[in-house]
Amino acid sequence: MTDRLGTEAWRLGxxxxxxxxxxxAVEDWLVGEPPLTEILEHxxxxxxxFVAAPYVDHLTRTGGVGDGELLVASRNARVRATGLWLLSNPPATLIDAMLLDRSPLVxxxxxxxAKVQGRDVVAWHERAWQEAPTPRTLKAATEAGVHLHRGDLVRLIDGTDRGxxxxxxxxxxxxxPTADDVRLLxxxxxxxxxxxxxxxxxxRIPGWRFADVAGRWAAASRADRGILLRILRSRTGWDRIRAGLLAAGSGDQNFVAEGRTIIxxxxxxTTTLAHPPSPDDAQDLPGLLRAAEIPLEKRRTLEHVLGLPETPDPVTVRTVGWSRRDAAVLLSLGGTGRLLxxxxxxxxxxxxxxxxxxxxLSVDDIETQVWRLxxxxxxxxxxxxxxxxxxxxxSLTRGLHPHAPGAVDEALNRLGDLGRPSRRLA
Incomplete structure (x- = not known):
């Protein structure tokens, strides 16, 4: 087609x-090493x-010392920061503007x-905040390490300016922050x-109890649960285990997967199990563990450390309890687990x-059947x-092909002969 139209493929792309x-198309065009000014224009x-990423990668990788002035004018933060690094002796006015750039990277x-030039960055940001108190000068002052009075910050939090x-x-x-400030947050x-x-x-604040945040989980929306889990998983030790179990017992497969990752x-x-759980942890963990959908190996590890009865092997009763979805997923994995x-x-x-x-089948369907298997x-x-x-x-799938007629039913019969799946997942 490109030959008939007399144009390059990337132009059509x-x-x-x-x-x-x-x-x-962007990546193919960049192979030809076009001029830097054209790349910046595009x-x-x-x-x-997603489409702009190759431009950014190319500019940050190939930009030279003489390109700094062009790059600092870009609207892309990574490119601006690269340009600032490339300038051999950036003027003070440019650095002043960049100290209050919208991007924390810049x-x-x-x-x-500025520090390399011998300037007092903390004092500069303190003056900037006092002369022009805006959200950006406050963010920049915080990043620079300016000492800000707690009472002033609390008043700003209670104010009407949301930014x-x-x-x-x-x-x-x-x-x-005080205990009252933590409750406010x-x-x-x-x-x-x-x-x-x-x-x-x-x-970034250690002074709050796990239950103060976890108590909001049950009534929270899915979006709110995402925020709560972000906070809870920031804890260390057994509190982090509790956060993972809470998510793994939510019934939402996205949270279940994240909970398993946290656990x-x-x-x-090496530090998680080095210390015994606190009384609050020990009281909360058994219930969370019962409700959580986690691998048997992890479940037994936690049960052993907590002194709880160990969960028995899942296949104990030779009765049918499998579904055709279980059989189809099992068949789809045929031939895996081998070197080739x-x-x-x-x-x-x-x-x-x-x-x-x-x-x-959805992604959640697959994950459910996989964990049963x-x-x-x-x-x-x-x-x-x-x-x-x-x-x-x-061994169970030997001789079966997922696309062969009757293969799913035959696999289901073999699963039935094997026994009933774990009652926890059935």
Missing amino acids: WLSDDRPTRRW LETEHDG RDAARIR MAAAAILALPEAG IGLVDDPVLRRSAASALC RAALLS RPALGSFAVRRAASFALGEQ VDAGLVVPPRGDDYALTADGR
Whole structure:
């Protein structure tokens, strides 16, 4: 087609509505090493960050000392910061402007360049905040380490200027917040404008009880739960385990997956299990553990440390309790767990299982069936989005192909012969 039209392929790609195609067109154009000024012009008119990324990567990777003045004028923060680093001796007026740039990345670069020139950055930001108290000068002063009075910040948080309140919230952790301030921040988690700032501040303040935030989980919306989990997972030790269990027992598969990730990371830390749980932890953990959808191995680890009865092996009763979805997912993994085909990604599993069943399965459906099969010892506990059969799983699927007529029913019969799935997941 490009030969018939007499034009390059990337020119047609630029006109596409498909984002990956447009990004490919950018990458293909950049191979020809166009002039830097043209790259900057294209970047300034590209508002899709995914498509613009190759421009940014190219400019930050190939820009030279003589390109600094052009790059600092870009609207892209990474490019501006790169330009500031490339300038051999940036003028004080430029650094002053960059110290109050809208991007924290650029502000950070400007502070370092100012310090190299021997300037007192803290004093400069203190004057800027006093002369022009705005959300941006407050954010920059906080980043620079200016001492801000706690009482002034609290008054700004209680004020009517929401932008200033958000900046003051972010500055509060460095100003010695009191217990009353912590309660104020927890209350602001319900504020649709200030809750993200409040969450960021709480993640940096140790003086609050796990239950003060976790108590809001049951009545919270899905969006609010995302904010609450961000705060709770910032804790260390057993509180982080509690956060993971709370998410893993929510019934929402996105939160369940995140909860499993939190628990896995916490158990890998040498400090998590080094100390016994506090009385509050010990009281809360058994109930959270019962409700959580986590791998049997992790469940038994926590039960052992907490002195709880160990969960028995899931397959104990030889009765049918499997579904055709279980069988289809098992079949889709056929041949994995071997050297030549170690694992299969979740997208490929979903596509193969959906084809075998004749119905479209969601990501949540696949994860549910996979964990049933994991608990039965047929699938290896997944790492990320890759799945593989165990030796028992390979043995059970031997001779079956997911697209063969009757394969799903035959796999279901074999699962039935194996026994009933874990009662916890049935």
